[in-house]
Amino acid sequence: MSPQVSLTKDKNHVLPEVVYTAESSLRRPIRLLRQMGRDLWASRALAWRLTVRDISAQYRQSLLGLIWAFLPPIVMAAGFTLARDAQVINLGSTSLPYPAYVMFSMTLWQTFVEALNGPIQALTHAKGLISRINFPGEALILAQWGGILFNFAIKLLLIVGLFLWFRMPVSWTAVLAPGALILLVALGTCLGLLLAPLNMLYQDVARGVIIITGFWVFLTPVVYAVPSGGTFGTIVQLNPVTPLLVTTRELATTGVVSDPQRFWMVSIMTIVGLLLAWVMYRIALPFVIERVSA
Amino acid sequence: MRSDVRSREMAPEYQQDEVILSVEQVSKKFCRSLKRSLYYGVRDIGKELIGGKRKSDTLRKGEFWALQDVSFHMRRGESLALIGANGAGKTTLFRIISGLIKPDTGSVKVKGKVAPLIALGAGFSPILMGRENVYVNMAILGLSKKEIDERFQDVVDFAEIGDAIDAPVQTYSSGMAARLGFACAVHTEPDILLIDEVLAVGDMKFRAKCYRRLAELRKKGTSFVVVSHSPITALSICNSAIYLSKGRLIMTGDTEAIMNQYEEDLSLNGVEKAVGEVFIPDKEEASDLLIKHISFKDAKGSTLEPSVSGKPAYISIGCKAYENFSDVSLTVNIRELSWENNNTLVLESARDNMVFQITPGEFEVQLRMPYLGLRPGTYSLKVYLTSGPYFHMLDVVEGFIFQVKADKNMSQCLFYQPRSWEIVQPQRV
Numbered sequence: 001m002s003p004q005v006s007l008t009k010d011k012n013h014v015l016p017e018v019v020y021t022a023e024s025s026l027r028r029p030i031r032l033l034r035q036m037g038r039d040l041w042a043s044r045a046l047a048w049r050l051t052v053r054d055i056s057a058q059y060r061q062s063l064l065g066l067i068w069a070f071l072p073p074i075v076m077a078a079g080f081t082l083a084r085d086a087q088v089i090n091l092g093s094t095s096l097p098y099p100a101y102v103m104f105s106m107t108l109w110q111t112f113v114e115a116l117n118g119p120i121q122a123l124t125h126a127k128g129l130i131s132r133i134n135f136p137g138e139a140l141i142l143a144q145w146g147g148i149l150f151n152f153a154i155k156l157l158l159i160v161g162l163f164l165w166f167r168m169p170v171s172w173t174a175v176l177a178p179g180a181l182i183l184l185v186a187l188g189t190c191l192g193l194l195l196a197p198l199n200m201l202y203q204d205v206a207r208g209v210i211i212i213t214g215f216w217v218f219l220t221p222v223v224y225a226v227p228s229g230g231t232f233g234t235i236v237q238l239n240p241v242t243p244l245l246v247t248t249r250e251l252a253t254t255g256v257v258s259d260p261q262r263f264w265m266v267s268i269m270t271i272v273g274l275l276l277a278w279v280m281y282r283i284a285l286p287f288v289i290e291r292v293s294a
Numbered sequence: 295m296r297s298d299v300r301s302r303e304m305a306p307e308y309q310q311d312e313v314i315l316s317v318e319q320v321s322k323k324f325c326r327s328l329k330r331s332l333y334y335g336v337r338d339i340g341k342e343l344i345g346g347k348r349k350s351d352t353l354r355k356g357e358f359w360a361l362q363d364v365s366f367h368m369r370r371g372e373s374l375a376l377i378g379a380n381g382a383g384k385t386t387l388f389r390i391i392s393g394l395i396k397p398d399t400g401s402v403k404v405k406g407k408v409a410p411l412i413a414l415g416a417g418f419s420p421i422l423m424g425r426e427n428v429y430v431n432m433a434i435l436g437l438s439k440k441e442i443d444e445r446f447q448d449v450v451d452f453a454e455i456g457d458a459i460d461a462p463v464q465t466y467s468s469g470m471a472a473r474l475g476f477a478c479a480v481h482t483e484p485d486i487l488l489i490d491e492v493l494a495v496g497d498m499k500f501r502a503k504c505y506r507r508l509a510e511l512r513k514k515g516t517s518f519v520v521v522s523h524s525p526i527t528a529l530s531i532c533n534s535a536i537y538l539s540k541g542r543l544i545m546t547g548d549t550e551a552i553m554n555q556y557e558e559d560l561s562l563n564g565v566e567k568a569v570g571e572v573f574i575p576d577k578e579e580a581s582d583l584l585i586k587h588i589s590f591k592d593a594k595g596s597t598l599e600p601s602v603s604g605k606p607a608y609i610s611i612g613c614k615a616y617e618n619f620s621d622v623s624l625t626v627n628i629r630e631l632s633w634e635n636n637n638t639l640v641l642e643s644a645r646d647n648m649v650f651q652i653t654p655g656e657f658e659v660q661l662r663m664p665y666l667g668l669r670p671g672t673y674s675l676k677v678y679l680t681s682g683p684y685f686h687m688l689d690v691v692e693g694f695i696f697q698v699k700a701d702k703n704m705s706q707c708l709f710y711q712p713r714s715w716e717i718v719q720p721q722r723v
Binding site: 132288 | 314331332334335336339341342343346348350389390392393394395396397399400402403404405406407408419421422426429430433434435436438439485
């Protein structure tokens with residue numbers, strides 16, 4: 001998948017020419033970037049189709065349908081609220097009413113995990129397709145984004161209900177929250193893109209991701225407030241998800257961003273990382289297809 | 295080694311010399327061990343990412359060349375058949391041409407849109423309706439929504455799906471799903487269509503329709519690259535062919551010539567060498583009626599090797615009986631080696647109302663064929679003797695290999711037809 005495109009004129013048609021060679025496409029970075037842009041643009045219609053397909057397939061064979069999107073944060077919040085009220089666990093005090101805090105944070109965390117798993121699942125499911133038909137692999141990732149945004153939009157209903165129920169004030173900065181959320185999704189996608197091709201070769205990756213994300217959630221201020229000081233506090237602050245998730249939450253509620261410096265740092269890292277991960281994903285795909293193909 | 299055969303039936307408005315597919319010294323290596331293959335995969339990705347040289351032109355431990363130094367090109371409007379045994383590298387070549395995998399050496403230049411006809415119904419989601427799946431499938435093949443809208447009705451009509459287009463694909467019969475997949479693929483109107491052994495879809499009627507559609511596309515100037523084991527498919531679609539064997543290109547040229555060469559090689563490469571006559575050694579578990587020798591003879595009774603299509607021949611089976619039998623029947627199964635496991639001929643003497651009375655001693659049963667109807671090729675013969683109405687098996691001999699050659703070229707015929715030609719004019723009174 002390292003096409004170089006030039007246009008050849010003839011009397012009737014202009015046929016685009018593609019050349020495949022063994023050479024690494026990184027050796028011509030400008031051409032590579034141009035191809036990436038072109039493929040991204042070309043894959044938008046297909047990505048939309050795939051998004052629609054995945055979402056309709058997901059809900060068509062389900063009785064409860066959309067309720068599944070609401071359940072995990074509610075169950076999680078109920079569990080932790082009960083444990084906290086019974087003082088089984090000590091989670092400190094939060095800036096928002098605790099159930100709302102957990103539910104909102106959990107929704108954000110889940111969105112991050114979905115973004116992380118997205119590329120991995122997309123490649124696994126499309127194994128038969130990508131090993132037979134040459135189409136822009138970007139479409140699969142964009143389609144995952146579509147699914148994630150759709151799921152988040154549904155959960156947004158829950159969040160709006162939550163805000164009304166607890167009569168939480170909303171700051172004008174809430175309009176900026178989607179920006180931070182997208183960065184959160186971008187961070188997840190970046191990691192997912194790096195892992196997805198590897199997972200096609202070694203399935204250990206997907207298993208490892210399940211365990212790691214299960215642990216990671218406790219290193220992220222989801223069920224507790226951002227801790228200050230201590231080894232644990234440092235670990236939580238070094239966790240790149242923390243600034244993105246916390247800032248999204250803060251923008252949507254209090255309007256006061258507690259650690260803008262760290263937020264910007266992680267944001268820039270995320271954007272650069274996403275670009276690099278995208279390049280890696282593109283370069284790795286043909287090699288992966290070569291090894292897994294039926 | 296290039297194929298320079300120009301299409302004789304090219305649409306005149308095209309620039310005739312334009313090469314739309316050019317494969318230059320392409321090689322590709324694979325590894326049979328899965329563990330090592332995955333490890334090499336990770337290493338290749340790593341090397342590629344740091345922009346280093348992969349040394350892709352040398353073999354690592356456990357690797358072999360799936361394709362080696364293959365060069366050919368195809369002009370606009372031409373159609374090319376890839377011929378070769380399983381594992382010759384045809385599919386690998388396909389995947390490199392479609393850009394799915396990278397060549398390890400050499401380069402492939404492709405002009406125009408390439409569509410594979412290899413993944414019928416790939417991406418069909420069983421719980422979605424046929425309609426939704428058509429849109430998804432054709433989008434994957436690279437069409438915009440507008441283009442799909444324009445073709446949608448044609449696709450449905452072609453697939454003969456009718457109202458079922460609004461039912462989930464999981465309710466379709468396998469034939470319906472395959473037809474819909476095929477219809478999607480052939481309506482993408484690519485410049486080069488890659489066809490990999492998929493024409494055996496659906497019933498006879500639908501297959502005929504597929505061939506018509508392919509012929510239409512050819513008329514419009516679409517080029518085909520076809521992989522097929524069936525000489526009929528290759529000959530009817532392609533004017534030129536390349537012959538791959540163990541990853542190497544060994545011949546290019548006219549499809550018919552290549553097909554003949556391929557079939558001849560197949561029969562020569564057969565492990566079982568054809569012999570005119572075999573004698574069967576005594577077995578341990580001796581039955582009371584044994585087959586002792588088998589031979590293929592011509593009309594004069596001399597052993598024939600090889601036999602010739604259309605000429606008289608007989609199969610002679612020598613037996614020895616140790617008892618009296620009143621109702622012995624002989625069955626002869628003939629199977630062509632290069633084709634699938636179907637029998638070409640199953641001839642049972644009892645069905646021709648011939649049961650033999652046997653007395654102890656040696657005798658010979660002859661199956662006489664005034665015209666040997668088999669087409670040229672290599673065949674395997676199985677003979678068995680049964681007695682009584684319940685086919686009590688007395689003796690069986692398998693794996694007698696014989697060859698049939700042609701006097702004249704018969705490669706487009708499935709069997710030899712005895713015939714004569716005559717011109718008849720109305721008699722003047």
